[in-house]
Amino acid sequence: MQEEKGTISIHTENIFPVIKKFLYSDNEIFLRELVSNAVDASQKLKRLSSLGQYSGEVGDLTIDVKLDEAAKTITISDNGIGMTAEEIKKYINQIAFSGATEFMEKFKEANDANEIIGRFGLGFYSAFMVADQVEIDTLSYQEGAEPAHWTCDGSTSYEIGSGVRSTRGTDVILHINEDSSEFLSQSKIQDILNKYAKFLPVAIRFGTKTNSEPDGEDEEGKPKYKSVEIDNIINNTNPAWTKSPSELSDQDYLDFYHELYPYSTDEPLFWIHLNVDYPFNLTGILYFPKIKNELELQRNKIKLYSRQVFITDEVKDIVPEFLMLLHGVIDSPDIPLNVSRSFLQADSNVKKINNYITKKVADKLQEIYKSDRKGFEEKWTDIGLFIKYGMLSDEKFAEKANEFCLLRNVDGNHFTIKEYYEKVKDLQVDKNGQIIYLYTSDKALQDGFIARAKQKEYDVLELDGPLDSHFTGYLEQKGGEKVQLKRIDSDVIDKLIQKDEQIELQLTADESKKVSEVFEKAIARADMKVEVDALHSDDLPVSVTLDEFMRRMKDMAKNGGGMGFYGTLPDNYKVTVNGNHPLVKKLIDADEAEANIIAKQAFDLALLSRGLLTGAELTAFVKRSVDMI
Numbered sequence: 001m002q003e004e005k006g007t008i009s010i011h012t013e014n015i016f017p018v019i020k021k022f023l024y025s026d027n028e029i030f031l032r033e034l035v036s037n038a039v040d041a042s043q044k045l046k047r048l049s050s051l052g053q054y055s056g057e058v059g060d061l062t063i064d065v066k067l068d069e070a071a072k073t074i075t076i077s078d079n080g081i082g083m084t085a086e087e088i089k090k091y092i093n094q095i096a097f098s099g100a101t102e103f104m105e106k107f108k109e110a111n112d113a114n115e116i117i118g119r120f121g122l123g124f125y126s127a128f129m130v131a132d133q134v135e136i137d138t139l140s141y142q143e144g145a146e147p148a149h150w151t152c153d154g155s156t157s158y159e160i161g162s163g164v165r166s167t168r169g170t171d172v173i174l175h176i177n178e179d180s181s182e183f184l185s186q187s188k189i190q191d192i193l194n195k196y197a198k199f200l201p202v203a204i205r206f207g208t209k210t211n212s213e214p215d216g217e218d219e220e221g222k223p224k225y226k227s228v229e230i231d232n233i234i235n236n237t238n239p240a241w242t243k244s245p246s247e248l249s250d251q252d253y254l255d256f257y258h259e260l261y262p263y264s265t266d267e268p269l270f271w272i273h274l275n276v277d278y279p280f281n282l283t284g285i286l287y288f289p290k291i292k293n294e295l296e297l298q299r300n301k302i303k304l305y306s307r308q309v310f311i312t313d314e315v316k317d318i319v320p321e322f323l324m325l326l327h328g329v330i331d332s333p334d335i336p337l338n339v340s341r342s343f344l345q346a347d348s349n350v351k352k353i354n355n356y357i358t359k360k361v362a363d364k365l366q367e368i369y370k371s372d373r374k375g376f377e378e379k380w381t382d383i384g385l386f387i388k389y390g391m392l393s394d395e396k397f398a399e400k401a402n403e404f405c406l407l408r409n410v411d412g413n414h415f416t417i418k419e420y421y422e423k424v425k426d427l428q429v430d431k432n433g434q435i436i437y438l439y440t441s442d443k444a445l446q447d448g449f450i451a452r453a454k455q456k457e458y459d460v461l462e463l464d465g466p467l468d469s470h471f472t473g474y475l476e477q478k479g480g481e482k483v484q485l486k487r488i489d490s491d492v493i494d495k496l497i498q499k500d501e502q503i504e505l506q507l508t509a510d511e512s513k514k515v516s517e518v519f520e521k522a523i524a525r526a527d528m529k530v531e532v533d534a535l536h537s538d539d540l541p542v543s544v545t546l547d548e549f550m551r552r553m554k555d556m557a558k559n560g561g562g563m564g565f566y567g568t569l570p571d572n573y574k575v576t577v578n579g580n581h582p583l584v585k586k587l588i589d590a591d592e593a594e595a596n597i598i599a600k601q602a603f604d605l606a607l608l609s610r611g612l613l614t615g616a617e618l619t620a621f622v623k624r625s626v627d628m629i
Contacts, residue, residue: 041169043202135150515587
């Protein structure tokens with residue numbers, strides 16, 4: 001072949017410095033691009049053979065990635081279809097856009113390397129992010145083809161001539177520049193291949209040539225080392241998501257989970273195998289992990305692939321927000337390898353995929369609930385947060401989830417939303433016809449309030465998760481106008497569910513005023529408002545409560561929702577003094593000093609039951625209690 005020199009068809013200044021400058025932060029993707037090209041070349045050969053357009057032996061299609069630290073080269077070799085000299089000119093020399101002028105105008109709008117490469121077809125040219133010279137040695141599969149060699153030093157000039165390759169396929173040799181010496185590390189290349197090539201459909205072999213093995217001593221007695229080669233296959237060419245569910249056992253799914261997350265010690269609760277070919281192509285496996293009340297730590301565990309090539313684990317535009325808590329793999333050839341955020345946000349297929357995944361997840365949960373409710377209830381602690389998150393953030397999911405979302409009471413019994421309404425609608429109804437759902441956010445701390453409710457045979461829900469301050473509002477909204485939720489410690493029980501029954505206050509107006517003044521003086525706190533009320537004589541003498549509305553607003557603000565200024569407001573507690581309790585009669589008959597001690601002690605006991613008595617106040621209470629004994 002006659003040697004030829006020429007200029008790559010770019011009609012303005014050298015584009016390679018631009019590529020290096022604007023793609024530098026994502027420079028590791030050069031290896032993904034070149035290995036993916038090698039996979040494409042190998043698969044095209046298999047396709048041609050299956051169509052009868054290639055009659056030779058396909059043979060071993062293993063792709064070799066070789067690192068030579070001494071020579072400062074990385075070589076990607078395949079046994080695919082190869083190229084002729086004319087094909088090199090067509091596919092390599094003519095960059096896949098009309099000219100560099102268009103590139104120079106449009107790259108300013110690009111957000112990342114993926115978007116630039118995806119928009120302008122620069123996959124092969126990503127090699128120049130790390131190399132100051134790139135060579136191609138190739139031999140086409142076509143009968144009578146001659147080997148060709150192409151080289152370029154990062155300028156617009158190239159040389160093409162006869163090659164030395166004697167077997168079908170292509171070698172791409174990168175001469176790594178000084179600024180990119182990090183890529184001459186075996187561990188660095190291994191990490192990149194593990195990230196992008198772990199499940200490629202063609203076997204990838206990584207080989208390292210290094211002067212690392214001792215080989216005696218030189219004439220001066222210094223140790224000598226000889227060059228050794230280490231190589232191994234780094235990928236699983238047939239991962240679980242590419243198989244039919246009928247081919248896989250539960251153990252296969254669990255093994256694949258640990259292949260994806262080798263450092264995970266927890267087993268997934270269950271999984272969904274996705275497989276759809278219309279109106280878009282999608283396969284994958286999504287796993288339900290144990291969430292453990294941690295919303296943020298679980299994210300970015302779903303990996304997005306395109307034809308088994310890893311793209312990203314930031315999939316929030318493909319997967320609904322609440323499904324970001326799941327783990328697993330999604331693979332769609334309809335999503336381009338060099339995908340950009342703007343593409344994901346605008347593409348109609350992405351929206352369809354999003355809706356499909358939501359539906360599949362809802363269907364799977366409903367299926368588990370119907371087929372094994374007991375097992376579903378046992379998993380509720382682990383999946384409840386996920387389901388509530390979905391109901392709060394996705395209306396379509398909520399429509400289905402209403403049928404299997406469970407409410408758990410303090411006795412550990414579970415009810416669907418509809419079942420719970422039927423359970424309490426007759427007993428827990430107030431004088432205005434409102435159906436009151438009582439709930440606790442801390443069963444141990446609010447035990448005294450729960451006990452008072454149980455004395456009246458009321459039921460108490462346990463809503464103690466990070467989303468439950470929002471979920472209470474959802475239950476009120478979906479339960480109808482008559483459903484209202486009240487935390488068990490937001491008032492005394494007779495005020496939480498007010499009946500027509502009237503309890504008479506056994507104090508005169510002057511006595512009630514005196515009691516109020518004694519408690520206000522004993523407490524002396526601006527955030528505590530004293531109120532003398534008529535309660536049953538066997539109710540507590542003093543209760544400290546926080547208004548439901550204000551507390552709920554503060555909780556929502558604390559969790560990043562609602563009106564932020566509520567988080568800056570002080571707590572305004574209500575101190576309810578039971579005017580009918582025998583202790584109050586004792587206080588009225590006591591002198592001023594003793595009345596103050598009685599009031600202070602009764603108030604501190606109420607604080608203690610709420611977990612609000614701490615520090616110096618707790619110390620003083622203990623001393624006072626000892627003195628009284």
